[in-house]
Amino acid sequence: MISVDVPIPAADGGPLPADVFLPARLPAPVVVVRTPYGTPPLWPEAAVLAEAGAAVVLQDLRGRYRSPGEFVPGADESRDGRAALDWIAARDWSDGTALLYGTAYEAYAAWCAADHPSVRGVVSRQPWPGGPPAMDDELWWRTELGTGRHLRPGLYDLALARDPDLRGVLADPASWPVAPGPWPPTPSTWKAQARRALTRVRGAHVPSLHLGSWYCGSATTTLRQAALARDATVVMGGWASPLTHRLSPECAIEVPDGDDPRDLALSFLAALAAKQDPRKAVGDRLLTLGAGRWDDTSPLPPPAPALDPAPLRPATARSTLRHDPADPYPSLPHSADLSVIGGRDDVVRLAAHPPVRWYGAARLRCRVTADAPVELVATVVHERPGGARVRLCDGTAPISAGTQDATVRLAPVAVDLPEGHVLHVELTAGRHPRHRAPGRALTLTVELDPGTALLVPRPRKESP
Incomplete structure (x- = not known):
């Protein structure tokens, strides 16, 4: 039986x-998805779960699609979620237990309501917020997903074509096609929501499935939440998702065969609904990039891993780059082949050849002299034998004017590059539009020890 437009009282009635x-x-048992993205895309999954014996409730969040009010990201999901679960638990078709599920912002909404007494499990895929946001990803999310009543697919790219370096929206947010809210993003725009979600994760005493992708800015959040959860199953893959980054026909990402994250989520939820062990239906596993290998092991890195140096080969041990605000070092989406950027003199590039292997969050140490404040960006790039170059992860460190030691903590990733592949570390003054570039010309000098500059977590076990 399917019923649409069923009114569920919100916190304000x-x-x-x-x-x-x-x-x-x-x-x-009832699977609940509270979504800002519209319910029709979720109907096929709901039908599968109903066939497996679970009831499913798909609700539009306040201010989205059919629901009245104003959608304010992060504002209403705790109280509205609890009100929805109160109503659901009182239905005669509910056995009084709820299973929460969601991708991106849906996962945030799920965690906000996870302290309700009816909740018996949570499935969280590539959760929002993803920590300190990359500027292009954050503006894309606000443009196409996070403002107004409906999704606006394709609007970001259309607007970007008219304002390719985003100078207009940086100077005047009102010039953008939608009101992006506080811009550019600062910690005040995401930290409160991140703390709320982490508090709910820490307090949950139910089984949870954490699905993450190394190619998504939420990888750090996925692992942080899974480490705090009491009974977590974790799968980190290489999935490309339209909710996490934009893809093009010329996509340079190679995603190896493996379980689809939706299939994993449905299997976990079906097992919970049948009062079975959900771990047996899914199991922890980890995709290692470069090698394209899936390991049946927990993707959670140790809290304080031992770090070993990964020798790099820079062109020189001391390098100077000059940033031109009229031509900042460019960034491209996750799917793009970075080799099209070509050679430039406003980057310090280092290389490491196999064996290159680590799992977790690596660090880059250097000494930097700058004549103005700047965000130092370190980008790790995987070059395949054919020449295609794809970003694996990146990290930033604020640099003040003068000389100082700097440590860039890179986003977590699992890497094992085979022979013939090369790992590059690129240091830039910003990386526009992903990371904001300085608005004035500046000179940046980087000094490092190529033998100890890159510190990577020690592998937990040898590759099979």
Whole structure:
């Protein structure tokens, strides 16, 4: 049985519509997805879960699609989520237990309501917020997903074509096609929401599945939440998702075969609904980039891993780059082949040849002299034998005017490069539009020891 436009009272009493899928046998446990992205894309998954014996409730969040009010990211999900779960638990078709599920902002909404007494499990895929946001990813999310009542697919790229270096929106946010809110992003725009989600994760005493992708800015958040959860199953893959980054026909990402994250989520939820062990349905596993290998091991890195140097080969041990605000060092989406950028003199590039292997968050140490404040960006790039170069991860460190020691903490990743592949570390003054570039010309000098500059977590075990 399927019912659409079912009114569910929100915290203030107003109705937030939902679609309800009921299985043949009732009462049943209820899978709940509260979404800002519209419910129709979730109908196929809801039908599969109903066939497996679970009821499903798909609800539009406050201010999105059919629901009245204003959508303010991060504002209403705790109280509205609890109100929805109160209503669901009181239905005669509910057995009084709820399973929460969601991708990106949906995962945040799920965690906000995870302290409700009816909750018996959570599935979180590539959760929002993803920590300190890359500027292009954050503006894309706000443009196409996070403002107004409906999604606006394709609007970011259309607007970017008219303002390719984002100078317009940086100078005047009102010039952008949608109101992006506080811009550019600062810690005040995401830290409160991140703390709220982490508090709910830490307090949850239920099984949880954490699905993450190394190619997504939320990889750090996925692992941090999984490390805090009491009963976590974790799968880190290389999935490309339209909710995490934009893809093009010329996509340079190679995603190896493996379980689809939706299949993993549905298997986990179906096992919970049947009162079975969900770990047996999914199991921890880890994709190692470069080698393209899946390991049946927990992707959670140790909290304080031992670090070993990974020798680099710079052109010189001392390098100077000059930033030109009229031509800042460019960034491209995750899917892009960075080799098209070509040679430039406003980058310090280092290389490491196999064996290159680590798992977790690496660090880069250097001494920097700058004649003005700047954000130093370190980008790790994987070059395949054919010449295609794809970003693996990056990190930033604020630099003040003068000379100082700097440590860039890179986003976590699992890397094992085979022979014939090369790892590059690129140091730039910003990386526009992903990381904001200085608005004035400046000179940046980087000194490092190529033998000890890059510190990588020691592998936990040898490759099979």
